[in-house]
Amino acid sequence: MEFLVASAIGILTAAGIYLVLRLRTFPVILGMSLLTYAVNVFLFASGRLTIGAPPILVKGVETYTDPLPQALVLTAIVISFGMTAVVVMIALGAYLSSADDTVNDPTDPDPQPEAEEDVA
Structure with missing residues (x-):
């Protein structure tokens, strides 16, 4: 089980x-979301991977799951959803104002020339 979770974190x-x-804005947004998911799974797995264990310590229970990583992951999910919505709106505004979502690379010695429109 640990190998599966570690592999999923690595792939994400x-x-x-x-x-x-x-060099485009929307793949960057998707990449940040995937990185957020990877961190969330890592935080969740840091609380020991146990199946069927209660999240709190009660009398008579020897094995329990640490509730702190679960609370951190729930908080991180809410914050990342809000930040993703804000970044999508900023990227959408930038795309609508310039009709292009590419990122200009200042180190590119030969930028692509813009297409000239035929004037008839």
Whole structure:
């Protein structure tokens, strides 16, 4: 089970980093979301992966799940959803104002020339 969770975290992180390094805004937003999911799964797994254990300590129970990572993950989900909504609205506003969602790379020596419109 630990190998499966660790693999899922690694795949989410790799895909998120790949998308963050793209030069378009919406893949960057998706990459940040994947990185957020990877961190959430990591935080959740840090509270020990136990199946069928209660999240609080009660009398007579020897094995329980730590509730702190669960609370951190729930808080992180809410915050990341709100921040993703804000970033999507900012990116959408930038796209609608310029009709393009590419990121200009200042180190690119030969930027793509803009297409000239035929004037007839």
